[in-house]
Amino acid sequence: MPKEKSIVKPLLAAVFLLILAVFFVKTEAYKQFGPLFETLKRAVPQSNSAAKTDPAPTLGEIEENFTSNLWKRTDMIDLTGAMAKAIHMQGYYSDQDIFIMDDGTILDSSAKTTTDYEVEQTVALRDFLAEREIPLLYVNEPTKYIDDAFFTNAFARETWSNRNMDKFLSRIRQAGVNAIDLRDNIREENLNVLDLFYRTDHHWTVPAGLWASRIMAEGLNRYCGYNIDLSLFDPENFEAKEWKSCWLGEQGRKAGKTYVGLDDYTELKPKFETDYTFKGIGRFYDGPFDLFIDEWVFDPDIDVYENNSWHHAYKQINCINKNAEKGKLLILGDSYEAVTLCFLSLGIREVDSLIRRDHDESFDLRSYIVENGYDAVLIAYAQFMVGGHDDPTSSSYRMFTFQN
Amino acid sequence: MSMTSMLFLFLFLPAALAVYYLTPGRAREAVLLAVSLIFYAFGCPEYIFLFIAAIAVTVVLGRLMNRAKTKTAKRTFLILGILLNAGLLIYYKYTDFALTTWGTVTQTEIPLQNLALPLGISFFTFKAISYLTDVYKGTAKLDKNPLHDALYLSFFPQVQSGPLSRYNDLSTRDAKLFDEGVFRFLAGFCKKVLIADILSKVTAEIFVAPPESSSMLYAWLGAVCFSLQLFFDFAGYSDMAIGISNMFGWRCPENFDYPYMTESVSKFWRRWHISLGAWFRDYVYIPLGGSRTKSKSRVYFNLLVVWLLTGIWHGAAWTFAVWGLGYFAAIAFERLTNLPGRIRSKWGRAVYRILTLLFINFQWVLFNAKDLTSGLRYIKQMLIPSPNALADARALFLLKDYWFFILVAVILCFPLIPRLHQKLKSRKTARTVFEAALALVLLAGFAWSVSLVVAGLNNPFAYANF
Structure with a gap:
């Protein structure tokens, strides 16, 4: 020097x-x-x-x-995202199981699992319910790819999401559990699975929820003795309101909006009249379908990192549809049900949902079902829930714990 | 508290600097000692009293030794001090290792102690031994105030992972070092967060992959990235420690000198973790007789002791012992054959350099392996082709994703920046422009690094486990 x-x-x-x-x-x-x-x-x-x-x-x-x-925290996240995008690092957040495609779509992977625990618990629950003449229907909600090879080709990394699910469905069907695999419907209708999901979030969109609700209702009619009017779910019966580039999903917040961009959003409300009683915590209140939705969330002026998730604007709340005559359904679901419970309830008198991870091991699910007099139980899980029990630290660890 | 954490950067460091520089005169040392103890307490609260006790005992013994009139008394204090400090290290770091080994040998199940390792105990012990030995030899010029000795032993930038400074390094303060300190700190921060932490993502993935999911290319990518990661992790930490020491006006020895530019394995350890190599030379190798004994076998025995100790100092596991013995074998070979010195041709020297780097690379694989078997299995994967299309594709994908950081890391293994700076020495304007550009790059790198930490990609220092 x-x-x-x-x-x-x-x-x-x-x-x-x-x-x-x-x-x-x-x-x-x-x-x-x-x-x-x-x-x-x-x-x-x-x-x-x-x-x-x-x-x-x-x-x-x-x-x-x-x-x-x-x-300046969010500016820093944006700086990281911008640099990662500039260098085109698709696996930059792979340690958080975030893999980014060229258009900013975020995918995640699943480890291989035996499916033993999930099969055993599902079959045992079915047996318990069968003894009480309560039908059970399992619905597989897909992830953003319906063929593991799609992910492997994009990121040169193994994922077992679909193969785990194939194995699980095959085993429970063999044991006589009725099951619907929404991946079959995607293939039959020749849909692009990515169109059903947000790019920056692992959840499916509101229109995808409506689409899935129709298939679930069809399944309830076929396997559970329901008689839901399927025309209720026709898209033309709904008023759509669209926002472009308005919100950032949960995974997108980690990667940064400069990397993955913002997501579009569509809100759907029935055009026909609705009348509900909502079972809030500590109080019941009446109102139309609109009360399922916290519309204050839809404010594009709120910082996308600070705002609530737009997906959760649709509340997953137990309800009584006063315009429907029959049915008392329990949905054992996950956060995907934010946009299926509300639509499904349009054809069913009473729909409750229960997210198993929100209750600890001491929760007695079987007594809960019997005491509440449900006439059908629907398990609707995103397919990455299978395997959650392999990791005691996973938030999905208890999702298939049905023994009590 | 990691030096790359936001709490350290935007709370602890500015508060420590402010308190230190607002305190007048000699009281500053007391303030810095208090700050250092607080830093230790945040990092390792369960052992703060043990740490204070170890410092107090070491300083008292050092001072008593300094006052002692007879050689016997001095020697007694020295032996007592070394035994106490080494005893702590052995107890906390090697008890479970010894129990496991004994259990394996006797085929009995012995319950382990599962002792938590006090923060920086390996570095503290070596500094304490160096302090006591230098006082014994009379080479340490003791300050009037014993708090200065305590500060030397506990100085917070160096307490976690060195460099292993000597007592005399902390003898004079120089306020002019501040600017240089900031420069070094920023450089270290960028090396650690922007290179080491990012490459750790590649190595973390590859080193845990089961053999059946690996391939030759995949294994090589992991090994090379780990060599780069470890260098930038530790060199980055050292730069930060030196930088912060400088910010408080204290000098700190250099720890790295472009180690991957080495011509031989022997010279590698004069460029890598220099302060540790110097410690072993001064406090183990030379006291054992060093190279100046008449018996050749004694020299190799001395080397064997040094490298075995170097190995197990790095970790209480047989992998580290084997790793140390690997260096002993290579250095003994070079000494015995004088091969690096006998190669005259440019190409021959280049080939030897490459072989040296390959050897170092294999050594790092062992260093990073969870046990000897998996380390050897990994090396086998690097040497014997095992076709695995997916692993090869993954390696190419990782290369595509991380090429920028690997490239920057490789470039920074060479002294291009100092050489360019040296070339511009006589051209004032060009030199200023160069320095300004470098400062801007550092600031931009710092902003990016902070953003990476905030985005949650920070990792603890790899060397903090020792």
Whole structure:
């Protein structure tokens, strides 16, 4: 290095200090001193064990909270996304199971599973229900590819999503469980499965939910003795409102809007008159189908990283359709049901849904079914739920726990 | 608390700098000691009192040794200090290793202690031994204030993973180092987050893949990426540690000198983790007699001891012992045959360099393997073709995805930037433009790195486990 003093390094140092100072102030970093020292006080070994019983955030939680409230955080996520896009890194977020196609569509993968637990639990539930003459129907909700080779060709990585499901369906059908595989309908109708899903989210769209509801209703008629008017689900009976490039899905928020772009959204409401009683927590309330939808979510002016997921604008709420005469259905579902329960309920008197992961091991599903007098049970799961029980840390771990 | 965490960057570091520079005169050392202990407490709260006790005992013994009149008394304090510090290291780091080995030998099931490793204990122990030995030899110029000794042992930028500075490195403060410190810190931050962490995604995938899902190309990609990842991880950390030390006005020894430019295996360890190599040279190899003994076999025995210790210092597992012995074998071979020195032709030297890099690469595979069997299996995968179209396709996909970072990493393995800077030495304007461009690139890299950490792609330092 030359002995003559350069002006560049002092300038760089000044800029660096300025950056530290601005972030320190703008993020209100000084507010973290209190929680940090409280955590430290609890973490170091001490004789006063009573002090440890009070909850204090861990250093990891403080770190996470601090980082998620960092000044300009979303701009930084966008910067990462923009750079990843510029270098065309499709597997950049593969450690979070996010794989990005050329058009920004996000796919994910599934590990191989035996399907043993899922088959055993499903068949046992069917047997339990059969003894009480309650029919069971299983509906497989697809993921964004209906052939594993599609994913493997795109990312040179193995996935077992469809093969797991083929195996599972074949085994439960062999055991006499009635099952509908929506992938068959996609093939029969020659649909592009990607058109049924958001690009930046793992959920299917509202129109896809309506499409699936018709097939589910058909299945309920065929296997569960229902008599639902299938014309209720004709798209022309619905008023559509469309937004272009308006929201960012759950996976898209990780990758950044600069990488995957924003998603379109379509809201559907029946054109015909509806009359419901909604079973809210602690109170019932009456109203039309519109009350399924939290329309305040549809505000393109809200920061896409901060806004609620538009998919969940459709509430998955137990309801009584006062215009329908028959049926009391329990849907054992997942978040895909946000946009199937509402449409399906148009042809059924009473529809409740239960997401198994929201209840712990002590929850007695079988008593719940009997006590509530359901006349049919529909299991409708996204196909990546199969295999969830292989990982005790997975949020899907209990989805197939039906033994109680 | 990782040095690439946002809490460190935007809370701890600015607060520490502000408190330090707002404190007058000699009180600054006390402040910096307190800051260092707080840093340790955040990183390893369960052992903070043990850490303070180890520092206190070491400093008291060092001071007593310095005052002792007789050689016997000095030696007693030295031995006591080394035994205490080494005892802590052996207890916390090697108890389970010893129990497992004993259980395997005697074919009995021995319950393990499952002791958590105190943060940076391997580095702390070596610094403590170096401090005590230098005081014993009289080479350490002890400060009047014993807090200075405690600060040397606990100085927060170096406590986690070095560099293994010597007591005298912390003897004089130089406020002019601040600018250089910022430069080094930024460079280190970018190396760690932008290169090491990103390449770790490739290695994390490939090294856990079962053999049947691998291929020669896939295995080679993983091995090369790991060699680059480890270098940029540790060199990045060292740059940050040096940079932060400089920001507080303290000097810190260099730890890396473009190691993959090495001409031989022996010279590699003069370029890689330099402070560790120097420590083993000064505190193990030379006290054992070094190369100056009359007996040739004694020299090789000394080398064997050094490399065995180097291996197990890196980890309490047989893979690390074998890894260390691998270096002993290669260095002993080079010493015995003087092969690198005997090769005269340019091409011959180039071939030897390539062979050296290949050897180092295989060594890193062992280093990263969860056990010896899987390490050897991985090396077999690299050497024996096993057709697997999907693994080959995946390797090409990863290359397509990560080519930019691999390319930058390879380029930065060569001293292009310092050489260009040196060339522009006499041309003031061109040099300033070059430096300004470099500063802008660093700032842009820093912004990108921070954004990557925020986006949740940060990993803890690979070297923090030692």
